[in-house]
Amino acid sequence: MNTVASGPEFVVERAEGVWLWDAAGDRYLDGTSSLWYSNVGHGRPEIADAVHRQLMTLDAYTVYGDFTNRPAQELSERLAAHAPVHDPRVILTCGGGESIDTAAKLARRYWGVLGQPERTHLISRTGGYHGLHGFGTSIIGMDRFRTGFGPLIEQTSVVPYDSAAALEAEILRVGPERVAAFFAEPVIGAGGVFLPPEGYFTEVAQVCRKYGVLFIVDSVICGFARMGNWFGIERFGVNPDMIVFAKGVSSGYMPLGGVVVSGTVAAPFWNEAGNPFIHGTTYAGHPxxxxxxxxxxxxxxxxxxxxxxxxxxxxxxxxxRPLADHPLVAEVRSGVGVMGAVELTEEALTERGITTAEVFAEARARGVILRPVPRALLVSPPITITWEQIDHLSSTLSAALDAVAARH
Structure with a gap:
């Protein structure tokens, strides 16, 4: 807030395809799909037309109780048909953070209904980003998002992102009888684009099955073609108990998210009277x-x-990949999904005092939008990007790195 208060705002005026224009009419390549969500690109008239037609037919109405609407039903059926979850059911929400809270509450409530109310502990991974709602803030794998808010939700812990053995050790430390669920992104996105080791998710799924822990996949960033399939996790051949989705499901044109729930987890609520899941939001299932x-x-x-x-x-x-040879760059992480990270060296970040915000500013001044995180620059362009535009993104990032290196 202080940064915005002390300088001019960057006003995005319009967008089309992979391009943005600011209020002065200058054009920029959207190298991050805004916040990882503009999968089909900006300015698609068929999406705007579909929303307009629906608003003129039924603008909005609650889906509480037995109320529903056809678009919500059709979307749920379509998502369920493609989800790698056994006997899937769908809960719709308004976004990713809301969906994480839904999944976390459902996991705890599921064990309570089964007569194991002590199973409340939630495990997540270092670098994992799960939104900034109540449960999301409590299980996020980056300390900077957790501090300064007072006590968070209890019974949570974080394990290394790349070790199934560490997950098993943590389950045993806490006690399997107390662990409700494990949360993981197919590829860690906002935390820095960290790819899973070979065989990691197969091992994780086995560990969760061994101890009866619910396996919840956070596909908010990785879904809807960003990894070449519907939910991202399909690349690793496992079937989780729940999948959290948002962002690419609407390419950001409308705020929407949800949770795909397995039939096993749904059964105590769906098939038995007296077990309501008292949870929901005003605009969930918005037509x-x-x-x-x-x-x-x-x-x-x-x-x-x-x-x-x-x-x-x-x-x-x-x-x-060639950016790995730049003197300011420690590592390039890419090759799984339409996303990547260019991490700066420790020497650049500490001894030379270079920040990723500086590189971001240089790239933006040259007409390319990137996403700066503390140690890296992240890219996640629309899937509709062309080869020429990808090369422009990469060469502009290289030029930005050169400019910052020369200044320091």
Whole structure:
């Protein structure tokens, strides 16, 4: 807030495809899909038209109790048909953080209904980002998002992102009879684009099954073609108990998220009387949001962006890899999904006092938007990006690094 108060704001005036224009009319490549969500690109008239038609038919109405609407039903059925979850059910929400809270509460409530109310402990991973609602803030794997808010939700812990053995050790330390669920992103996104080791998710799924711990996948960033499939986790051949989704489900055109829940977890609530899940939000199942999402999914399928994304992934990887030779760069992480990270060296960050915010500013001045985190610059462009635009992104980042290096 203080930074904005002391300087001019960057006003985004309009957008089309992979491009943004500011209030002065200058053009920028959206190298981050805003916040990881503009999967089909900006300015798609078919999504706007679908939302408009729905608003003119049924603007909004609650889906509490036995109330529903056709767009919400059709979207839920479509998502369930593609989810790698056994006998899936869908809970719709308004976004990713809300969906994480829904999944966490459902996990705890599930064990309570089964007569094991002591199973409340939630485990997550270092670097994991799960939104900034109550449960999300409490299980996030980055300390900077957790501090300064007083006591958070208790019975949570964090394990190394790359070790199934560490997860098992933590379950045993806490006691399997007290652990409710384990949360993991297919690829850690906002935490720095960290890829899972070979075989990691197979081992994790086995550990969770061994101790009866619910396996919850956070696919908010990784879903809807960003990793070449519907929910990202399909690349690793496992079937979680729940999948949290948002962002790419509507490509950000409308605020929407949700949780895909396995039939096993749903059964005590769905099949038995007297076990209500007392949870919900005002705009969950909003018909205009669902209609926009359906139009977005139509684009993903019609243009086969699931296949296209695998080609984009390879080209983005090949374009970013040479940056590893830059004297300011310690590591490039890419090659799984349309995303990547360019991490600065310890010497640059500490001895030379360089910040990722400086590199971000230099890139933006040259017409490319990146995402700075404390140690790296992140990229996650729309899946519709061209090879030429990828090369422009990479060369601009290289030029920004050169400019910062020269200044220091």
């Amino acid at each position: 205009a949001c669902a209609a926009g999402a359906m139009a977005n999914l139509d684009i993903l399928e019609r243009e086969d962006l699931f296949t296209v994304s695998l080609e984009v992934e390879r080209h983005l990887d090949s374009a970013l």
